[in-house]
Amino acid sequence: MFMTGCNDSKEASKDNFKAAINQYLGNSCFLVSDNRRGFPTSFAILPKEKTFLSMKDQWKRDAQVRYDALVELGFLKTEINAKKTEKTYYLTEAGQTAYTSEGRNSLSSDRVQAGVCVTRFEVDEVLRFTEPSAKNGYTVSKVSYSVSLAKDEQAKQEKLVETFPELGKVLSSPKGQSAILVLMNDQWVHEKSINQ
Known part of the structure; x- marks a missing residue:
């Protein structure tokens, strides 16, 4: 099954960035x-x-x-x-x-x-990212992405958006989300996850 090699998780790719952001979003709400x-x-x-x-x-x-x-x-x-x-x-x-x-x-x-x-969020799509570059001793990339409610939460969406307009703005503004991702020894992580 694992034919793609051991270092794939360190590549700058939309799939790796999506996984890193979802891991961060899974710990918040x-x-x-x-x-x-x-x-x-x-x-x-x-x-x-x-x-x-x-x-x-x-x-x-x-x-x-x-x-x-x-x-x-x-x-x-x-x-x-x-x-x-x-x-x-x-x-x-x-x-x-x-x-x-x-x-x-x-x-x-x-x-x-x-x-x-x-409710919780998950990444719909990584829209774009900067070429990885060195900053303060780390390799980083700025990533823009769109989000939606996590699949098991979507049944609540209408009521949530009606009650919490700020949530509706987030969900209707796909270009409004961005994150700085940092390359660690084994994978990319959200910058706010480093010291958690």
């Missing part, structure tokens, strides 16, 4: 941050007719819209108190599996934060 509130978390129920909101109340309303979407997707469940003044969000079993306190958004900020990993 589209993260809905909880701003380190944790779960369960509660919000005062704001009257629907209240149109003028303070910045704090607007943040709360926006957060609840996102959390309500996570309820529909099966990650959270809710409970309303007897006076109907407060709504509390709890992680479901699926939510407990998807929740992380050290999440990394694969297509935006790589900052570690807490939240629910609602």
Whole structure:
């Protein structure tokens, strides 16, 4: 089966770059941050007719819209108190599996934060790459690529894009993704994977 030789994984090719980026994307996700509130978390129920909101109340309303979407997707469940003044969000079993306190958004900020990993990405196509060159003692190449939701996640796409417009922008902008890949002794890796 392995007739192509031992050094193929070190070649600068679209297939090798696709594998390297997918390996990186597999360790991260589209993260809905909880701003380190944790779960369960509660919000005062704001009257629907209240149109003028303070910045704090607007943040709360926006957060609840996102959390309500996570309820529909099966990650959270809710409970309303007897006076109907407060709504509390709890992680479901699926939510407990998807929740992380050290999440990394694969297509935006790589900052570690807490939240629910609602979906994952994979590379559709490597569009182009630079000729490998030396930089800071490494051989590197800049790669442009398009992404889609991972195949087992695609059933959620319509609801996810409706709720999280930033995700829709990512999926409809194939030329917007790029990465620096670094040649190691045995294969190419995403630059952000080197020290992980």
